[in-house]
Amino acid sequence: MARTQGSHSGITGPRIREAALQLFAQHGYAAVSMRQIAKEVGVQAGALYNYTPDKQSLLFRLMESHMRELLAAWGDLVVEGDAAVQLEAFVKFHIRFHMQRPDEVFIAYMELRNLNEENFAGIEVLRRSYEDALEQILKDGVASGCFRIPDTKIATLAVIAMLNGVMTWYRSGGRLSLEEVEGVYWEMVRNAVGA
Template sequence: MARTAGSHSDITGPRINDAALHLFARHGYAAVSMRQIAGEVGVQAGALYNYTPDKQSLLFTLMKDHLEQLLAARRTAETPSGAMAQLEAFTRFHIRFHLERPDEMFIAYMELRNLTPENFEVIGVLRGQYEDELEGILRTGVTEGVFSIPDTKVATLAVIGMLNGVTTWYRAGGRLSLDQVETIYWDMVRKAMAA
């Protein structure tokens, strides 16, 4: 099949992903058609299939790429000693990383129901790696006697859910600086976990 005039695979492929990302985040995966994605990119709907087999593959790729970038960034992040310092570092990291990627974060957490079982399993493993890191910090804190948590798995999901909420309301240049927001959220997380 001939490529649309002016189309270049190294440009059009990423533009398709960007368009899908923004449309899925704005309207929801189920409400977005391949024709809408093509229109956003400025190509014929049939041209999309030169870059992706289907809409499900686009969703899976967006989620997988986001989670792989998240895990890679965590591997290079500073790891202080002691569970309290590690929890603070994790809290601040999570907020900063996701504020730069609100659409990716929204899709990674809100569109799981639209994945095929096979894709859900892959994404679940990646999410599990990130959640396991936080749960490990919480377990260490319980062992150290600095946290009092009846169920570390529930606490892990609660902390991540709370931190994810920042992306829905925070705007640069608003009443609070990012540093202030991080400090407020860290104080809430610390108090919720403290022994």
């Protein structure tokens, strides 16, 4: 089958991922067909299989890419100071990073149920790596007497759940700036860990 006129692998592949991201976020993974993705990109449905074996692989790649970008961005951030300084940096980083990627965040959390067992396990490894980074900050804070937390794993999950909530309600141009929201959330997290 000939390539659709104007189609180019360096352009079409990213366009397919972007279209899938938007459609999955808007309608949900289960409601989107490969044919809809192809239509959005402007290629024939069969052409998609030159870029991805199936819809499941496409979903996995979107989630994996998001998690790898998240881990790399956190890994690149250099924060010096005690556990409280580290935790404040994590809180503000998490909010800022995720606010710039609402569709990726929605898919990363809401579409986990649609991954097959193998792909789910791969994403869970990446999610645990990110959670472990936060839990290590909390453990260090407990060890130094900076935080009072009875269970660092539960606290880790609670903090991430709290921070993820920002993406559901915050709107630019609202009553508070993003910096002010970050400050409020830092105060809530600080109080939650007994700092």
